[in-house]
Amino acid sequence: FTFSYYDLINGYKEVFMIDDEFRPNTSIEDLYLFARFDRSLQNILFQYSVIVETSFKTALAYVLSKEYGEFQNDYLNLNNFDLKRKNICKFKKIIKDIKKSYIPSDHNWINEPTWHYVNTKNHVPAWILLKNVSFDLSTKLYEHMRSKDKDEVCKIMLNLNISPEKQKEYLRVSLNIIRRFRNKIAHNLKFITYKDNTYKITCATLKGDIHQQLFDKPSYNNAYAMILCLNSIIKDITLKEEMNLSILQLLERYRSINPQIIIDYL
Secondary structure, eight states: SSSIIIIIIHHHHHHHHHHHHHTTTTTTTHHHHHHHHHHHHHHHHHHHHHHHHHHHHHHHHHHHHHHHHHHHHHTTTGGGGGOOGGGGGHHHHHHHOOOOOOOOOOSSSTTTTTHHHHHHHOOOHHHHHHHGSSSEEEEEEEETTHHHHHHHHHHOOOOSSSSHHHHHHHHHHHHHHHHHHHHHHHHTTOOOOOOOOOEEEEEETTSGGGGGOOOOOSOOHHHHHHHHHHHHHHHHHHHHHHHHHHHHHHHHHHHHOOHHHHHHOH
C-alpha cells in the first residue's frame, strides 16, 4: 500500500471538508492524488533542505575554526560565546549534547568520520564534529555566537540586500523554519496543514531585497514559508533554479491530471 488509511483520510481531510463534512463528489482518488502531489513536493523540498543544512554547517565550522582553532575544547569554550546569566545553564546543556557526538559512552555511539578522529587524532575539528551534530543543535550554537561571528556566518550563507542585524535574525528564523518543516517531512507528519507557532518569515525583514516580491501578505509560517526560506538562503543560482523548476514541473504535471488538485493545494 502506498498510503495508509490514517495518512490519507486523517492527513488530508481538513482540505476537503466543510463543517466536518466532505465536499460533495469528493472521491478517494482525489485524496490519493492530493497525497501523491504533497509527497512529491515534500521530496523536492527535503532534498534542498539537506543542501542548506550542509552549507550552514560548513560556514559554522569555518568561522569557529578561523576564530578559535581546530581543537574542540577551544572552539566550544563558553568564553567564545555571547552568554547572558539567564541562559548559561541552557547553553551548557547544548554543549553537553554536542560533546556526546565525540565522547564515547555506554549510551551513545560515535559515528564516522568523528570516530576516526577520536581514535587516531588528538582533536576533532569543527568541520568533522558538525557532521554528526544535529541541525537543531547546530542552529542553537549559532544563536549563542558572538555578533561578529554571526556576521561572518551570514556573509558566507546569505546574499541579501538587508542590514547585517536583519541578516543575523533572518538566518536564525529561516534555518529553524527549514528544520522544523523538514522534520515533518522526515517523520511523515502533517506538512501542508502545519503552521509553526514559534517562527515566521516576514516581508518587512526583507524590505528592499529582491525576495520581497515572493510575498503577497505580511508574513508566513506555513509550508510556503519553507519555500521562501530555501529561495532566499540558497546562494547558488543554478541550485535555486533547479529547485524552482522542479516545483513548476510538478505543478504542471498535476494540473494536466486534475487541475482541482493544484487549486486545493494552493
